[in-house]
Amino acid sequence: MRCNPSYWLLGLVPIAMLTWVAVQLEQGNIEYDLAHRSGEALKRAGFDWASLRFVGRDVVLMGKAPEERDPEKALASVENVWGVRVASNRSELIDSVADYRWSVISPGAGRIRLAGNVPSEEARRELIDAARTAFPGSEVSDEMRLARGSIDRRQWLAGAVFSMRSLSGLKRGEAELANLNLSIKGEAKTSAAYREIKTALATRRPAGVGLAHEDIALPIARPFVWSIKKSGTGIAVSGFAPSDEEREKLGARTKSLFSTMSISDRTDIAAGAPDGWGKAATIALEQLAQLRLGEASIADRELTVSGEAADEQIASAVKKTLKLQVPQNFRIIDQIRFSKPDIVVPGGGYVMGIVNEGAALDLVGMMPSEAARAALIDAVKARFPGRQLNDKSQVAPGAPDGWQQCVVAGLASLPRLKKGKSILTDRRLVVSGETDDYAASQSVPGDVKAAAGQTCETTTNIAFTGQLKTDLTWKASREANGMVTIGGEAPDDASRLRLVEIAQQIYAGSNVTDNMKIVGAASEPWSSAAHLGLEEMARLRNGEVTISGKELVIKGAAESEQVANDIRSVLSTDLPPGFKSRDEITIMSVEEKAADSCQTLMRQTTAKGTINFERAKADLTPDSTQTLKDLAQIANECPTFSIQIEGHTDAEGTDERNSRLADRRARAVADFLSQNGVDARRLTTIGYGATRPIGDNSTDAGRAKNRRIEFTVRVN
CATH class of the missing domain: 3.40.1520.20 (hypothetical protein tt1634)
Known part of the structure; x- marks a missing residue:
């Protein structure tokens, strides 16, 4: 039987067609698998900017890369995926700008606008998430565009997030990063937010971020009110001052004028004070001190002073001072009255006093006016809440100058006695009584004298009726x-x-x-x-x-x-x-003495030298190098002992932050010593934060002493 080749050729045609159909059907599955695995490889490598187009097993890399070497790295990641045959690069670089600017704007009404340059899509997402966290419920408008610049991305992103957190304390405002220089302006929501933002800008900016410009305004108070009230129970101040400096200045003047009275100051700060406010408030304060009782208040440009003067002459002088010295843009309302004598007491001393008999109290002697009597009754009731008070006094003129200070000096100590009395005769104050509190019996005489000052002569006679402790x-x-x-x-x-x-x-x-x-x-x-x-x-x-x-x-x-x-x-x-x-x-032991000698040398070297850190950081400053090298040499001369390195800070900031900072600083010193030949196994670190001060944290010099590193050498 003969073979006909034409039959074979006819048989190959359907086989080829079937093969072509199979390849076409399977190519889609191959491309999908390669695309999925290549995409995962890019995601793991951090190239989320890249996209891929597959033709069979060949792939084309596309997209805009944020860094010059990123396309090359991304292409290498794809080429390493099993099954990829040929990978070609058609990606581009995002635009590069010399003046790298970014801004966040909070116009109010629940809207936030992010604009300017952003280095990557990942950074864009982080900023949008940070904006939603800082401004919950607000609509975030993204107007940012991808761009490259000569910035440290980590520092830039930290600065942008910090900008939004600061802006969240403003009613409205905007912040801009020009490269790594921050500018921010706007009106604070509250005075507390104002102080927090100012403090954060001054002390808590991220590393590398500078402050180019800051214009944070206080919230505006409408109306701008302030008042001070003088009564028998003390001084009460409330309302607003235009700044912390002005508030502290007025507070100091208040303490000076009313040094013997209790002072409650509930003022806050705000914008909106009229011109001349500070002078008007100071004059009102000083004139209130001339009155027995009264109140001074400011509402925008209206100043009201009311109260009771000791006599017509004082009342007239206060009115005249207000008229002549208060700035002319203020409208003055004076409601000052003065006492007229009710009873004239011929001859004799002017006696007034408070008697504490234990079960009840008596107010005895003379009072210069009904208002003074009412004020003293209120003061006594405040000191002895719930106790019965019998008013046996009478109104009569002739009270000695400064009687209020002397009476208050005696009254302040009476609650510390089981029984007692405070009697003022002209300018002589006598406080007597008994107590079973030994500390009170010792301190009352000095307290009375200090409170009375030079206003009157004081005599105290306090009997201790308790039992002295013998076994301390x-x-x-x-x-x-x-x-x-x-x-x-x-x-x-x-x-x-x-x-x-x-x-x-x-x-x-x-x-x-x-x-x-x-x-x-x-x-x-x-x-x-x-x-x-x-x-x-x-x-x-x-x-x-x-x-x-x-x-x-x-x-x-x-x-x-x-x-x-x-x-x-x-x-x-x-x-x-x-x-x-x-x-x-x-x-x-010999070893303990040697360890003690090493510890003494290390402490002397530390005291004479310098171990400093960058502000609020654990980075050693260059001027610390020689001291630390000397310490490393001493440590290596005592090779058998362990060394504990203690970090200490001042009290500024939170306890948790100070503890972490102290620990990081101690570790930084340990790292330096180990890098200079000290066996790291001999070194331990501990951060005490601000818990062990050696100076006064209320002063700059004291805080400087508390920021320190100490060494303790121990026998292993």
Whole structure:
């Protein structure tokens, strides 16, 4: 049988057609699979700007890249996907701008507009999310465009988010980032928001972000009101001042004029004060001080002063001063009256007083006016709430100048007595009574004299009717870092102050913390025993001395047996009669002495040198390098000891922030030492934050002392 080739050719045709159909049907599945896996690879690599177009197993990369090398990296990611045959690049770069600007505008009415340049789609999404968080419920309009620029993206994004957070405290406003320089303006929602924004701009800007311009306005108060009221219960101030400086200035003047009265200041700050407001308020305040009782208030450009003067001459002088000295743009309303004598008392002294008999109180003697009597009755009731008050006084002229200050000085101390009386005769104030509170019996005389000042002569006679405590519990301790803490019970305030003074002399340069409580006891011989305990504890490296009843116990580490025996000898011979001593003194080993020597060297080097950080950061400044290198050399000369590095901050900021900052700073010092040859396994760090101050956090010098690094060397 012969084979006909034409039949074979005819058979190949349907086979080819079937093959072509199969390839066409499968190509779609191949392209889908490759596109899915390639897209995932790009997403993992962070190239969300890129898009892909597949033809079979060949792919074309498209889109606009934010960085010059991104297309090359994206193409490499696609080429590494299994199954891709040929990958070609047709992507472009986003535009590059030299002046990189971005802005956020809050026009009010629940709308936010984001405009300017943004470095990537990812950054765009983060900014939109941040805007929705900072302005919940607001409509966010995205007018940003992709652009490249010579900026640090991380710092830029932090600056943009910070700008929106700051803007959220404004009623309306706008913020702009020009490269990394921030400008912001607008009106604050509240005075608290105003202070918060100003503080954040000054101290909490992200790293690398500068402040080019700031124009934050206070909220406007309409009407702009302010008032001060003088009554028998004290001074009450409320309303608005145009700035914190003006508010503090008026507050200081108020304290100066009414130094013996309680002052409640509830003023806030706002915009909208008329011209000359500060002068008008100051004059009104000063004239109110001339009145027995009264009130001064400002509402926009209207000043009202009302109250009672002691006589017609004072009332006339106050009215004249208001008319001549208050700025002319203010309208003045005076409602000043003066008292007329009701009863004339011929001869004799002018007597007025308050008697506390325990169950009830009596108001006795003379009062210069009905208003003064009513004010004093209110003041007494405020001091003795719920107590019965019998008014046995009468209105009569002739009260001595400054009588109010003297009467208040006596009244202030009466609630601290079980029974007592305060009697003012002309310019002589006598306070007498009894109490079972030893601290009160000791402090009332000084308090009365201080409150009366030079206005009147004071005499006090306070009897202590309680039982003096005989078995006090007291403790003083000295830590490895030099801190000295004194706590427990003290017999009186004078003894407490004297012990603190002695400790500061003995432990010069150390921080002495006073936690003592006055309980009322005989000062001697207890004070002598406590004094001796403080002196002997200073001879120990770390120590503790306690007094419980008549027993003094001292603990700590002595340099030698000779030092320990000397301490025992002193305590056995110099303690006051009736006291006994016991010790738990250990002798320092050779290693402990060596560790102590190393610690002393490190602390001396730290005290003489410089360890500084960038503000609110854990970045060491260049001027710290030499000191840290010297410390590294000392540490390497003591290779067998472990070193604890302690970070301390001042009290500015929150406790949590200060603790984290102190810990990061301690770690930065440890990293430097390890980089300079100190075995990192010997180093531990701890951040105490602001919990262990050695200076006063209310002063710049004190805060500077508290920002420090300390070293403690220990035997392993």
